[in-house]
Amino acid sequence: MDGHKAAKRRKLTDKSLLNVILQNPDFAEDSQMYQSLLEMERKLDWTITRKRMEIQDTLSRNPATTRTLRIFVSHTVSGQSWQAGTEGDNLTNPETGESIPAWQVRIEGRLLELPQRGKDKGPQRKFSTFIKRMMVEFDRDTNVYPENNIVEWPRATGHHNPPLDGFTIRRTGDVPTNIRIVMYLDHYPEQYRLSPDLSSVLGIREESHLGAVQALWSYIKIQGLQDKADRRLVRSDEKLRAIFGAETIPFQKLPEYVKRHLAPPEPILLHYSFDPSIPLSEPERPTAWDVELKMEDAALKSKMGVMLHANKETSTTLAKMDEEIALLAQSLHNSHLKRTFLQSFANDPAKFIQTWLESQSRDLESVLGAGASEGLTLRQEELRRSEFFRLPWVEEAVAVQEGLRLASKGMQ
Structure with missing residues (x-):
């Protein structure tokens, strides 16, 4: 609102200054630089307004970018014969589950940082927020391992399905296992697979x-x-x-x-194999895959948002400069009025005084009468006499006229 008032005041000031220039060509040469600055300011204001509208239009569509999501898959084992050092002995306890051979698979991921931007500002998104749906299939003999060999995770909102850094799946067994991971990523904006005809035309x-x-x-x-x-x-x-x-x-x-x-787009397919019965000399490093992910560009959106909201210090500086320009333009306008007044008096004092008296007389008639027609009913003979202007009510009328003039000047 303050910026709007400053802009409105500046426009009024520019208009009054241009009127001064038009009324007195002597100022035109000295104010040429000021006119050039006004023209440059108008062009700059138009450019800034256009760019701000373009940024607002871009923000309404939410700018997107392509990031790299690195997915890690690893496994750990427990209760294996080689871990207890009793290979060939059966020390398992079915009642307590102690020493039963088992393994667990861990699936997790994170976004890679952009080299030119460094670390992302704000909290990192959880891995599960990048996935729409995921299925994990275990290639095992169902007669030996009848437990569920297909695990499906559909994303849902609510406290019962919070964001997760990763998924851990545990199963019993000590035989080599092949795992197939089917993952549907949550792209923004939503991605689609183009038909062969359209893909051949567009090349995507x-x-x-x-x-x-x-x-x-x-x-x-x-x-x-x-x-x-x-x-x-x-x-x-x-x-x-x-x-x-x-x-x-x-x-x-x-x-x-x-x-x-x-x-619908093709899912991400990941294949992972391991043998829990083979001893590991050292912790095995997780297997990693890099996939491209379309997502909202939060950094760019934040930068463009800052451009739409003017800095407080900059706004204050601009407001002070607007005030100074307004004061200088008003001072120039007042100096022009004084110069015109004195120049007219110097050129023809008698005509100037006569014109001034006639003007004051018309103003006095307007003040005394209820309207323009009643003000004209005053006798012309009385106006020609000096005693008419020495009556007691004349000073009151002059004071009223001065008050009206000051009030009118204040409204301007």
Whole structure:
């Protein structure tokens, strides 16, 4: 609100100063630099406003970026014969579960830091927030190990399913095991797999709905397929004919046609194998995979948000400069009025005094009468006599007139 008032005051000040320049060309040469600054300020204000609108439009779509998610898979074992040093002996206790051969698999992950940006500001997201759904399949003989060999984790909101740093799955056994991990990532914006026809045209396999529409529109513009007579129509070439199924389609139906060629993306497949019966001389390092993840660019969004909100110190400095400009412009305007007044008096004192008396007389008539017509009923003979202006009520009328003038000046 303060910025709006300052801008409004500056506009009024600029207008009054330009009026001074127009009324007196002598000021034009000296104020040429000021006029250039005003023109530059108008261009800068327009550029800043346009860029701010572009940033707001970008923020409304939430800027996205591609990050690397590193997934780690590791395992540990317990109760194995080689761990107790009693290979071949059966010391297990089925009632307490002690010394029963078992193993557990750990699946976890984290985002890699960007080299040019360093560490992310704010808390790190949990690994489970990057996953929509995950299934872990164990390749084991169901006759020997009848327990559930397929584990599924569907993400759900609520306190019963909090964000997790990783997943741990425990099973009994001492035989070699192959694990297949099927993971559906939570991309932002949501990604889709393009049909072979659309993929061959755009040269991409996976993209968001909006990204696919924009890529297709770029292809149409490059190939010049927009109808020249009716710009609302798009003509099909040999490649697009297989996608649209028509020679021409309306431009506004491009998103609809693109949507027909989108399908859920392929999941991430990870294969992991281990043999719990083999002794480990040292702790085994986890196996890692790097996958690309589309996600919201929080850092860029924060930077653009800062640009939309002016710095408090900068706003204060600009407000002080606006006040100084307003005072200087008002001082220049007052000096111009004084100069005009004295110049008129010096050129023709008699005419100046006569004009001034006539002006004061008209003002006095307006003050004395209830309206313009009643003020004109005063006798002209009385106006010609000096005694008329020495009456007791004249000083009161002059005081009222001065009060009205000051009030009018204050409103301005």
